[in-house]
């Protein structure tokens with residue numbers, strides 16, 4: 001039977017566990033973006049404009065999009081890099097509808113009226129956390145995720161956020177919005 005333990009890289013228990021026969025089977029990383037006051041918005045605006053020029057409408061979504069959000073997220077649910085350190089998000093119609101009431105802001109990309117990408121973010125004072133970003137398979141590699149991240153950063157920064165955090169699996173691509181930092185990882189014996 002698998003026996004997993006999740007510890008941070010800098011937790012002394014990591015070395016102890018490995019001495020006891022555990023090995024690292026998955027790692028996660030966090031990206032952190034620190035914006036100074038009066039930061040230069042131009043690079044973020046440029047990403048949004050590039051996506052718009054490519055035919056994507058980028059905007060914050062209200063709860064009227066909950067069903068479309070569920071369709072998009074459930075279609076892509078199998079595409080996450082699932083590891084013991086990074087479980088797949090649980091996507092249900094009720095859960096999607098509850099996001100707005102639970103304080104999440106959802107930024108979406110539409111193409112010909114169809115929702116093809118979202119990023120889900122929340123803010124506490126000067127800190128913002130991205131829950132996840134997902135783009136429909138047919139629209140990947142077109143800058144949609146980058147534009148969504150940029151739009152969400154601009155909007156939340158306008159409300160005072162200056163530190164932006166996001167988490168993902170270590171094998172997952174960098175999103176160009178922050179620097180990798182040590183995160184939790186999971187060991188297995």
Ligand SMILES: CC(C)(COP(=O)(O)OP(=O)(O)OC[C@H]1O[C@@H](n2cnc3c(N)ncnc32)[C@H](O)[C@@H]1OP(=O)(O)O)[C@@H](O)C(=O)NCCC(=O)NCCS
Nearest residue numbers: 079080132133134135140141142143144145146173175176
């Ligand atoms: C990860 C995901 C959101 C990327 O969406 P996307 O619209 O294709 O991404 P973009 O085209 O905006 O590219 C963003 C950056 O990733 C890079 N990138 C995109 N796809 C890549 C790939 N397959 N390999 C390497 N780099 C890639 C781009 O070059 C770009 O880099 P830059 O910021 O330095 O310019 C999309 O693949 C997806 O929905 N995957 C399934 C869900 C998931 O794993 N979400 C992430 C964890 S929350």
